[in-house]
Amino acid sequence: MAVLKHKKLTSKRNVNLTKNICAFVGLEGGDPVDIAAEDNGTVTIKKHAPKCRFCGDNASAVSVMGIEVCPSCAQRLAKEVTENA
Secondary structure (H helix, E strand, O other), X not given: OOOOOOOXXXXXXXXXXXXXXXXXXXXXXXOOEEEXXXXXXXXXXXXXXXXXXXXXXXXXXXXXXXXXXXXXXXXXXXXXXXXXX
């Protein structure tokens, strides 16, 4: 079952998600979300899923010092840093 709400943007172009919509998808205040805009005018808000900044892998990415990275790219980065230090 989908939940559909009609909302207006605020004067600062913000939109508030209602409590029932957040509860429906399991969002809590302060949770990160991903917002995507398509060429056809569709805007999608999803729960944030970590994605490696370098290769795009989202299966095993974790946040390290504010940068989302997968173990494979982390190893490559460590090797580059060690070799160039």
